Amino acid sequence: MSEIKEIIISSDKIHTDQYLVNMGPQHPSTHGVLRLLVRLEGEIVHHIQPHVGYIHSGIEKMCEAISYPQVIHLTDRMDYLSAHMNNEAVALCVENALQVEVPERVKYIRTIMDELSRLASHQLWWCVMGMDLGALTTFFYGLRDREHILDIFEETCGARMTLNYSLPGGVMFDIHPNFQKRVKEFIKEFKKKLPEYDQLLTGNVIFQERTKEIGYLSLEDAIAWGVTGPAGRGSGFSCDVRKHHPYSAYPLVQFEEKLDTRGDTFTRYRLRIEEMHESMHIIEQLIDNIPEGDYAVKMKGVVKLPEGEFYQRVESARGEFGVYIVSDGKKNPYRVKFRSPGFSNLFALNKMASGHKIADLVAIMSTLDLVIPDIDR
Amino acid sequence: MPKSADRFLYNLAPFIIMIATFLAMAVLPFAKGLQTMDFDIGIFYVTAVSSIGVIGILIAGWSSNNKYSLIGAMRSGAQILSYELSVSLSLVTIIILAGSMQLSVIVESQRDSWFLFKGHIPSLIAFVIFLIAGTAETNRGPFDLAEAESELTAGFHTEYSGIKFAFFFLAEYINMFIVAAMATTVFLGGWMPLHFGSFESFNVVMDFIPPLVWFFMKVLGVIFLIMWFKWTFPRLRVDQILTLEWKYLLPINLVNILLMCLVVLTKFHL
Numbered sequence: 071m072s073e074i075k076e077i078i079i080s081s082d083k084i085h086t087d088q089y090l091v092n093m094g095p096q097h098p099s100t101h102g103v104l105r106l107l108v109r110l111e112g113e114i115v116h117h118i119q120p121h122v123g124y125i126h127s128g129i130e131k132m133c134e135a136i137s138y139p140q141v142i143h144l145t146d147r148m149d150y151l152s153a154h155m156n157n158e159a160v161a162l163c164v165e166n167a168l169q170v171e172v173p174e175r176v177k178y179i180r181t182i183m184d185e186l187s188r189l190a191s192h193q194l195w196w197c198v199m200g201m202d203l204g205a206l207t208t209f210f211y212g213l214r215d216r217e218h219i220l221d222i223f224e225e226t227c228g229a230r231m232t233l234n235y236s237l238p239g240g241v242m243f244d245i246h247p248n249f250q251k252r253v254k255e256f257i258k259e260f261k262k263k264l265p266e267y268d269q270l271l272t273g274n275v276i277f278q279e280r281t282k283e284i285g286y287l288s289l290e291d292a293i294a295w296g297v298t299g300p301a302g303r304g305s306g307f308s309c310d311v312r313k314h315h316p317y318s319a320y321p322l323v324q325f326e327e328k329l330d331t332r333g334d335t336f337t338r339y340r341l342r343i344e345e346m347h348e349s350m351h352i353i354e355q356l357i358d359n360i361p362e363g364d365y366a367v368k369m370k371g372v373v374k375l376p377e378g379e380f381y382q383r384v385e386s387a388r389g390e391f392g393v394y395i396v397s398d399g400k401k402n403p404y405r406v407k408f409r410s411p412g413f414s415n416l417f418a419l420n421k422m423a424s425g426h427k428i429a430d431l432v433a434i435m436s437t438l439d440l441v442i443p444d445i446d447r
Numbered sequence: 448m449p450k451s452a453d454r455f456l457y458n459l460a461p462f463i464i465m466i467a468t469f470l471a472m473a474v475l476p477f478a479k480g481l482q483t484m485d486f487d488i489g490i491f492y493v494t495a496v497s498s499i500g501v502i503g504i505l506i507a508g509w510s511s512n513n514k515y516s517l518i519g520a521m522r523s524g525a526q527i528l529s530y531e532l533s534v535s536l537s538l539v540t541i542i543i544l545a546g547s548m549q550l551s552v553i554v555e556s557q558r559d560s561w562f563l564f565k566g567h568i569p570s571l572i573a574f575v576i577f578l579i580a581g582t583a584e585t586n587r588g589p590f591d592l593a594e595a596e597s598e599l600t601a602g603f604h605t606e607y608s609g610i611k612f613a614f615f616f617l618a619e620y621i622n623m624f625i626v627a628a629m630a631t632t633v634f635l636g637g638w639m640p641l642h643f644g645s646f647e648s649f650n651v652v653m654d655f656i657p658p659l660v661w662f663f664m665k666v667l668g669v670i671f672l673i674m675w676f677k678w679t680f681p682r683l684r685v686d687q688i689l690t691l692e693w694k695y696l697l698p699i700n701l702v703n704i705l706l707m708c709l710v711v712l713t714k715f716h717l
Contacts, residue, residue: 091514099597113685202597204588204682277681429684432598
C-alpha cells in the first residue's frame with residue numbers, strides 16, 4: 071500500500087483520472103509471478119513499474135557455497151527454457167579459466183543442443199504469444215512440435231527441460247545412437263510445420279493490426295536499457311553473441327544475424343520466427359559432421375579455479391546470458407553473478423508500452439519472452 | 448464476495464443475465480409448433496431482451512469493486528451497444544425480404560429456398576455481418592474483450608465464484624446457442640429441410656429427416672463456426688473493435704438494406 075501512495079504523491083499533483091492496477095503477481099499473461107504496477111487512464115497505459123523478486127531463489131548466493139560442477143545444476147533452474155545455454159555458459163567460463171581445451175565433438179554437440187534449445191524455447195514463445203493475443207490454436211501447434219525436441223533431449227540426457235548436460239570439460243554423456251537420425255527427422259518435419267505458423271498467426275490481419283507499429287523501441291533505448299536477443303535486434307541493435315564473441319562450434323557455421331530497425335512488436339515477432347529458420351540451418355550444417363572422439367576431457371576430482379575474475383557470455387534464447395565468476399582459488403566461487411537477459415529486457419517495458427492500450431502491453435510483454443526465474447534468479 | 452462489493456447488485460447481476468438469456472429462448476422455433484410463444488414481433492422481441500444482458504454485465508463489473516471487472520464491464524458496454532446496431536440492422540435486411548417479424552412465418556416462407564440464397568448478395572452480406580456482430584454480442588472470441596483472460600484475468604466476472612460464476616458461463620454459452628439459432632431461423636431456413644427446386648427425389652429424402660434434427664444440425668453447424676473463430680483468431684483491441692463496427696459494418700449494413708429494398712422491389716429474389 072505504501073508504494074501505491076508513494077507513486078501518486080511523487081507525481082506533480084494527485085491524479086483523479088488515473089488509477090493503479092497491479093498486474094500480477096498472479097496474472098495469466100505475466101507468465102509467472104511478475105508484478106507490474108501499471109498506472110492507467112481508462113484503457114491507456116501511462117507508466118509501468120515492474121516489481122521483481124517474488125520467485126527469487128538466491129541462486130547467486132547459493133553458488134558461493136558449492137563447487138563449480140554443482141553450479142551447473144542450479145543454472146538451468148533460472149531460465150528453464152534455455153537450460154542448456156545456461157549450463158554451457160558456466161562450463162565455458164570454468165574451462166576458459168582453467169584453459170582446458172574441449173574436444174571438437176563436444177563443441178559440435180553443445181552447439182546442436184544450443185540450437186535445439188533455442189528452437190524449443192521459441193516454439194513455446196510462439197504458443198504463448200498467440201495465446202496472449204487470444205488465439206488459442208497456436209498453443210497446440212507449438213507444443214505439438216516442441217514435444218519432438220523434448221523427446222530428443224530425454225533420449226540424450228534423461229531430462230526434458232533441466233538438462234544438466236554440459237559440464238566443465240565436456241558433456242555428461244555421449245549422444246544417443248539415434249540422436250542424429252532423430253534430429254534430422256525433426257528438422258525435416260519442422261521445416262514443413264514452420265510455414266503453418268506463418269499461415270495461422272503471422273499472416274492474420276487481426277494479428278498484424280494488433281502488432282504493427284506498436285511498442286516501438288529505438289536503437290538508442292535498446293542499447294541504453296541493454297535489451298538483447300531478438301528484442302534488441304528488432305531495434306537494429308547488433309548484439310548476437312554467437313556472431314560477435316563466437317564460442318563452441320559457432321565460428322565453423324554459416325548463419326545470419328537477423329536485424330531489423332523497425333523496432334515494433336511485429337518485428338520482434340518476425341525476427342524470432344526467422345531465428346527458428348536460422349537455428350535449423352545451423353543444425354543442418356553440424357549434424358552430419360559430428361567428429362569422432364571423446365565426449366569429455368578428464369577433469370580433476372575437485373575443480374579449483376585460479377584466483378581472478380572470469381566472464382563468459384552466451385546467446386540464450388532471450389538474449390545475452392553472462393556468467394561472472396570471482397575466484398579466490400578455492401573449490402567454490404567467491405562470488406557469482408549472472409547477467410540474465412530477461413532482467414534487462416523487462417525494464418525497457420515502460421519505454422515500449424507507455425501510451426499504448428492494456429491489450430498492447432500484453433502483446434509487447436509477450437515479444438520480450440520473459441521467463442520469471444530468469445529475471446529473479 | 449469481495450468485502451467492499453455492493454452486496455445487493457453483486458448478487459443481482461448473474462440473475463439479470465440469466466433472465467435476459469432465457470427470455471430470448473422463449474420465441475425460438477425448434478420445430479413446427481415447438482415454440483413457447485409465437486409473437487408477431489418475434490425478431491424485435493429477441494433483439495430487445497438480449498440487450499438486457501449488458502445491464503447485468505455492467506452491474507457485475509461495477510458492484511465487484513475490482514478494477515479489472517470495471518474495465519471489462521466498460522469495454523463490454525461499449526462493445527455490445529455498438530454491435531447491437533449491426534445485429535438489428537442485418538435482421539432488418541431479412542425482415543424486408545420476409546415481410547414479417549413473426550419467426551414462424553419467417554421459417555414457413557423459407558420452404559422453397561433459404562433466405563441466405565433467396566436474397567442473393569444482400570442476404571449473404573447480412574448473414575456474414577450477423578455472424579460477426581452476433582459473436583461480438585455474445586462476448587465470444589475474437590471479440591471477447593469483456594473477459595480477455597490474458598489482459599483482465601477474467602474481466603467482469605473476476606470476483607465471482609461458485610454458482611454465480613456458473614450462471615455467467617451458462618449465459619454465455621446459451622447466448623451463443625441463441626445467436627446460432629437466430630442465424631438458423633432467419634438465414635438457414637430454421638427447421639425446414641434442405642430443398643432444391645427440381646430434384647424431387649432428393650427433396651423427398653430430405654423430408655424424412657425430422658425437423659428437430661434439421662434445426663439442431665444447423666445450429667450446431669453455426670456454433671462450430673463461432674467456436675472456430677474463437678480458437679483461430681487473435682483478439683481485437685478495444686479501439687479496433689469499435690472501428691470495425693462504426694466505420695465498416697454499420698455503413699455496409701445501411702447500404703445493404705438499400706440493396707435488399709431494391710431486390711425486393713424488383714422481385715429479383717428466388
